[in-house]
Amino acid sequence: MSESEQHVIEVKDLVKRFGDLTVLNGINVKIPRGKITVIMGGSGCGKTTLLRHLIALHQPTSGAILVDGTNIVGLNEKDMNAVRRKFGMLFQGSALFNSMTVGENVAVPLKEHTDLSPEIIRIIVRVKLELVGLTGFEDFMPHQISGGMKKRVALARAIALDPKIVFYDEPGAGLDPITASMIDRLILDLSKKLNITSVVVSHEMKSAFRIADQIIILHKGKVLQIGTAEEVKNSKDSYVQQFIQGESEGVIPFKQTSEAYLKGLLST
């Protein structure tokens, strides 16, 4: 199998600066086809920024992002939209259109990108909602359903056009543990049933170990570790261990010593 057949996305030396602040500092990762990759890291480590680069919502300062061998950096809108047809994206806050019903939300990409008749679109919408376990909710408005249901509607919308790759931004954030694990089940199911490549940004270890084929840990804008769940669990890196255990004291201290605080103040 050739390189681009094995890996659907390849990120090469990705650097992103906002003014003086370097958020991503030379990221090199490969996303394997048909697998679930979880990008992890503490708050502010650049994981959401990396995700937004992958779907071209941000342009990098330097570096390349290859999707199926096509470099999407600096691509014009028309070509980029052709690449985006392969994508589905589940946003952290679901990002459903509040003025539309659940069914209309799922139908948006179908209406915009296909010439299907309204009857066929209605059937596809029903099928997609069934896939996420929400049969019969077509006529509800987004504000009438719960947070977990909104996430599932957003997922149904993300897979409306049968994408090859689905991106998830913190799929379990703000949900109770049972609903969060249901979303994890859905991610696994979709990945297996529809052979979708999934890229999940998360900071929840439990969920990551449950679903991930590959885990990427970011720290301070760099890749700290790439490996399977098992490899990450057995990592010798002290930051990775602190992260997995969820301890407040470790390499990253909860409280700084007065010398460290002074040093930090003077260095900025």
Add this chain to the structure above:
Amino acid sequence: MKEFAGKTGQSTFFILAGVARLWNLGAAVAGYTLSSFFKKKVIPKEALFRQMVLIGIDSTAIVSLVGASVGTVLALQAAYSLKTFGALMYTGSLVCVAMARELGPLIASIVISGRIGARMAAEIGTMMVQEEVDALTTMGINPIRYLVVPRVLALALMLPCLTVIVDIVGMVGGWAIGTTGLGINSTLYIAKSIEALCLKDIYTGLLKSFIFSILIALVSCHQGLSVSGGADAVGKATTQAVVISIVLIIVVDCLATAVIYYALPT
């Protein structure tokens, strides 16, 4: 002095940058509108009709109320001055010409910028905050085409219609007060009004309201699209949308009046 020069330069830069961004947005909207003649599915029709109902039908009552009040006040104030010259019967002429040329388009635009402009900025601003605009982009749907184009077109179609309503209601208001309160003969009032009013008064008024509609929609959508952050930013964008729209309407009105009635041949 140096600080003053710096601030002036900075403000000028911001204003010019804003004008450039508005121009770009306008050009993009014009591009999509033109291409809709050759391609299918450029303008989301459902959204267009929804906006037209919201702007046109739902605003008729408020716009009529304000229009009637302005017509009435205008007749009362004009009569007060005209009486001293013994020209009370010209009240009708004054009300009709003023409504058609200036007050109709101006009143309709200002009411709509408060009612619809604010709504557009808040709606799109909230969509920005809740990542709905990003969701559109990742679906390969251009937010300008999907959100801005239907709003601009709906307002451009409906504001001239609302202006006609304001014109008529204002004139009727003037007539009502003229014939009852001021005691002018009804036939004379109407005859003097028709005599004074010419076609140019009406179509220049409509042309102005068309220009104002584009300004309101572009400014409001642009303010909405520039929101980043949270509720605070949405609030700021909404206020800015109304303030900038009204200031631009009045400035452009001055320019348009000068060009139409003084620079162009009559």
